[in-house]
Amino acid sequence: MEHANKKFRFNIIDAFVILLIVALILGTAYFILMETGFIPQDQANERTITYTVRLSETEEQYLGSFAVGSEVFNSSTFDSLGSIYAIEHQKTRAISPFAEAADGTEQYSVRQAEYDDKYDIYITVQAKATIDENGIAYVGSQRITIGSCVYFKCGNFAATTYITDFSVA
Amino acid sequence: MATKNIEDKPRFNIADAIILIVTVLIIAGIVLRVYFVANEKVELDTITAEFRITNISSEHIDLSAQDMLYLSSDNSHVGYIIDLNVGDMWEYAYNAQGELVKATVPGKSLVTGTLALKGVTNERGFYLNGTMLVTEGDEISFYTKNREVIIKIVKITG
Numbered sequence: 621m622e623h624a625n626k627k628f629r630f631n632i633i634d635a636f637v638i639l640l641i642v643a644l645i646l647g648t649a650y651f652i653l654m655e656t657g658f659i660p661q662d663q664a665n666e667r668t669i670t671y672t673v674r675l676s677e678t679e680e681q682y683l684g685s686f687a688v689g690s691e692v693f694n695s696s697t698f699d700s701l702g703s704i705y706a707i708e709h710q711k712t713r714a715i716s717p718f719a720e721a722a723d724g725t726e727q728y729s730v731r732q733a734e735y736d737d738k739y740d741i742y743i744t745v746q747a748k749a750t751i752d753e754n755g756i757a758y759v760g761s762q763r764i765t766i767g768s769c770v771y772f773k774c775g776n777f778a779a780t781t782y783i784t785d786f787s788v789a
Numbered sequence: 790m791a792t793k794n795i796e797d798k799p800r801f802n803i804a805d806a807i808i809l810i811v812t813v814l815i816i817a818g819i820v821l822r823v824y825f826v827a828n829e830k831v832e833l834d835t836i837t838a839e840f841r842i843t844n845i846s847s848e849h850i851d852l853s854a855q856d857m858l859y860l861s862s863d864n865s866h867v868g869y870i871i872d873l874n875v876g877d878m879w880e881y882a883y884n885a886q887g888e889l890v891k892a893t894v895p896g897k898s899l900v901t902g903t904l905a906l907k908g909v910t911n912e913r914g915f916y917l918n919g920t921m922l923v924t925e926g927d928e929i930s931f932y933t934k935n936r937e938v939i940i941k942i943v944k945i946t947g
Contacts, residue, residue, distance in 0.1 A: 633805045636812065719882035719892035728892035730882050754857065754866075755934050766849050767937035784849055
């Protein structure tokens with residue numbers, strides 16, 4: 621009667637496979653921790669930034685949708701964009717297809733008129749920003765430059781807005 | 790009766806060798822690919838182009854000569870503003886007599902000037918940053934340190 625004792629031995633291939641699996645697990649864990657922000661980013665160049673976004677041609681009923689102190693989010697990624705510092709609004713001015721001349725001149729300028737029920741709302745937001753090597757400010761992944769588009773969300777209100785001003789402390 | 794204990798001693802055989810070699814080759818391939826992509830340098834020329842920005846708010850132009858330009862689509866540095874002029878924004882509108890006249894737009898400006906752009910020129914044209922074909926009339930979104938704008942390339946001058 622023969623008993624075949626197959627004694628398991630750890631060989632180089634097993635070591636290789638285990639190393640590969642460990643590397644994969646560590647790499648995936650690191651990636652997930654970075655994406656979720658568990659591993660904090662470099663905070664050495666973090667500054668306070670104040671920027672203003674304009675919500676154009678907003679209906680009057682939405683004027684009460686914002687309050688100083690409310691938190692603002694990116695409606696596309698739900699990342700925080702800061703908290704509201706100040707709110708102003710004015711009636712939206714429309715450009716008409718008609719021109720008027722200044723008195724006694726032939727210099728024409730396009731006539732403008734105000735909407736009765738539409739407003740341009742200027743919301744000033746304060747946030748923590750990082751400054752990259754080119755001197756450009758970012759709040760999370762949102763670039764802060766005049767003219768940049770911001771997908772703005774506050775409470776149940778969301779709109780496409782554009783930055784009209786900013787200052788870095 | 791003799792009991793025979795057969796111990797199978799694992800041996801490094803040709804199958805193990807093949808697995809090892811293939812795995813090393815795959816890892817080496819990935820490393821080399823990443824290394825070459827990261828260090829790839831294409832020789833870029835610099836050309837000049839006339840540009841126009843319309844309907845920009847007069848209060849927030851925030852553009853200056855020597856401002857560095859970055860492509861909004863991929864954040865690459867593609868050149869700088871050589872010079873710029875700010876003037877009135879004009880549109881056609883009807884006067885009281887119903888005639889079409891040129892009229893300024895209050896609160897809006899027209900910015901014109903010259904850009905220096907980096908890229909590659911070949912028989913097909915100019916490729917901005919070596920990747921994006923740019924022709925006269927194209928409108929491209931750029932940003933500087935302070936401003937993001939859509940710039941129309943009016944003429945590529947050389």
